[in-house]
Amino acid sequence: MPVKLPHVEYEVPATVAEAVDLLAEHQDEASVLAGGQSLIPLMALRLARPAVLIDINGLGEMSGVSVSDGRVSIGAMTREYVAEESETVADAVPLLAAALPLIGHEAIRSRGTIGGSLAHADPAAELPAVALALDAELVVRSRAGDRVVPAAQWFEGYLATSRRPDEILVEVRFPAAGPGTGAAFQEVARRHGDFAIVGLAASLTLADGAISDARLAFAGLGDVPVRAADAEALLVGEEPSAELFEEAARRATDGIDPPADLNGSPEYRKKVAATLVRRGLRAAADSARHNSARHNSARHNSARHNSAHAHERP
Amino acid sequence: MDITVSVNGAARAASVEARKTLADFLREDLDLTGTHVGCEHGVCGACTVIVDGRAVRSCLMLAVQAAGSEVTTIEGLAPDGALGPLQQAMRDSHSFQCGFCTPGFVMQASAFLRAHPDAGEQEIREALSGNICRCTGYQSIIDGVLLAARRSREG
Known part of the structure; x- marks a missing residue:
């Protein structure tokens, strides 16, 4: 049975760099809080016990959809409803556009994020299958810089990814679909x-x-x-x-x-x-x-x- | 943490623990017990409120995350004690029985109708699919939202 959330330290970085510093400090004692639609229930059920939450909801630089060089880049903090309403996504990543309306329910997509779903890596969820099918690239950042991980190397096990404890997922890149x-x-x-x-x-x-x-x-x-x-x-x-x-x-x-x-x-x-x-x-x-x-x-x-x-x- | 949240149009300041959900903040700190807490892990929809214009589950959001936001709860739909048009239509359609799921359904439907005033039955069913009711069998709830949509179109 779910109960109230346990005590947890709460950090609100003002920049991605600050978030990276916090992760470097706390490593796997910390969880990054994006939309919270999976992490909060896991905490309520005591399946996750982070000592520190690093809340990235205020990081506008991690949100948004852009196109360049035949790739569609989606900030990890982009909410699912925003991607669902994006003309760019509908035009250039039709598989993602097809999957988004099937995620949870409307109120879940109000908060849930593209990066959060991929970092949570539930094998029954829609976005991991989409990322794998399209050979998406996941960009993670640490103090050492950025690392680009192909989707085929991202998913390592049940709710487990190749993200290292000091890395934050900042962006997901999808190849833009060709004509036809x-x-x-x-x-x-x-x-x-x-x-x-x-x-x-x-x-x-x-x-x-x-x-x-x-x-x-x-x-x-x-x-x-x-x-x-x-x-x-x-x-x-x-x-x-x-x-x-x-x-x-x-x-x-x-x-x-x-x-x-x-x-x-x-x-x-x-x-x-x-x-x-x-x-x-x-x-x-x-x-x-x-x-x-x-x-x-x-x-x-x-x-x-x-x-x-x-x-x-x- | 000290936060200020706009709730039903009024600024409310409070000091809360980071671990407190928005649902518990509304109920315990602000005494707005119209927001119901059911499953507490995002499955039942009873705690749905509107944050910055979008329906969200208040058990899956921390109160500290609502700082600076505009929150509307079920109490905000009837500020003078008179039922709002959606509430009246749902009452006229006998949309509810025990009432536990009611505020969640009403808030979800309210956010949806505001964004999709011309929605038909299928879209309404889809929009309400994340809320669970153990009494009605749902048909009367759908009827109520459809009636509200029709009344608002007919002015």
Whole structure:
């Protein structure tokens, strides 16, 4: 049962540099408090016992969305609702745009942050799967300077990342989607807004009718998000078809060994995962075709069509 | 820590421990017990209040984090004791039974309708999906919010 939060020291750095100094001083005795939508419950449940909270909510320099050199950079303290409402995100990172509305509920997204979700690294959450699928880069800062960590090397275990105790996650960089890219985030949950029993981030890019880039990553299948590289390799160079997506679903789920818990057996999760691959690829391909047509007709607007998100029961 | 928070339009100064949630601050320090505390870990939605125009869970925010912010609680929707239009519509629709979840639902719906006055049933269901009610089966709650939206459109 949750109880009141335990006593904790509370620091409010005025700059990122001050936050870095505080982390250097307190190391793993400290937790960085961003949106607090996971950390506060963990403290209430005594699953986290930081001696010091370093509250970064006032650090405006860590918030915002910008584009340069084909990359979309999102400050770690950017709130999820801000990213959800961002035209830049909708246009250039359609997979992220598809996933954001599925995170928790509206009141959670009011406070929750992009960096917080990735630093918390819940394997059933949406953003870790998105970051892994898109080969996002996570920028961490310490007194030694900045270090850029590819998403593939970020997630190390259940709620565990390769962030060192003296490092703070300051920014996440996503590659901007090329023309003809469509994306979908599919998930099955007991109730809307719950963590996914299985979730799938899917992105396809079409060029002249064939798949030129395919990205698939699962949430909820283990201690970390899981990339389906074999299925991606199968898809590239082929034209979208039901048979192709069926085979991709088989390849994506052949080698997986999902956990059992109250929400589902390994067999159930595997079956759901295969279903989500078929659905996700179909939705991403539809969205990619739509975006190709839109690109070709040079009508470049209305980012809403850039992504499709779905939240379905099996 | 000494903080000053604007609550329902009035500046309130207090000295609080960092570990105190906004929900407990409202209830214990300001005696605004209309904000209900249910699960205390962000699942039930009963403690929802509006901070700087957005619905948030006051059990997942520290009171010290609200310093300098504008907070609206359920008490702020009926400052003169008369029900606001959303509250009246929900009352007319028999939206609630035991009343425990009520303030959370009303605050969530209030923030949502302000941002989306033309929302339809599906959007309202989505917006309220993070609040749990153990009595009503939800339909009467949705009816109440839809009625409020319709009344506000019809002026």
